[in-house]
Amino acid sequence: MNDPGTDSQLEAGRRKLRLRKRWVFGLWLGFIPVNIAVHLGLKALFGAGSQALSVPFSLVYLLTFGVAGLLLSGAPCPRCQEPFFIRTSPNLTGSFRLWEQGGSLLAVRCVHCALPL
């Protein structure tokens, strides 16, 4: 028997994870076209001095992408509360090494409890 309150909380958590994932992959896919468009726009407005603005814009864009990726990778599963995309193991020494623990931001199920995204 399903508890409707729990199901709606799971669905809200899954919706939040999907939204975060879309933001991260949107930022990833948009890096080149957005930066080219901003660079061309700034060049049309400011001419030769546009690099003084387009380079900081690119750095802020990359920083935003990095923060969004970190927030997504550590996002908890709405069912088991473990990181949805990163496998953690109690057998490890406590050091955090993603390449040793496994997981992927491309995962469509929780790596711990298999809750579908």
Ligand SMILES: [Zn+2]
């Ligand atoms: Zn889970």
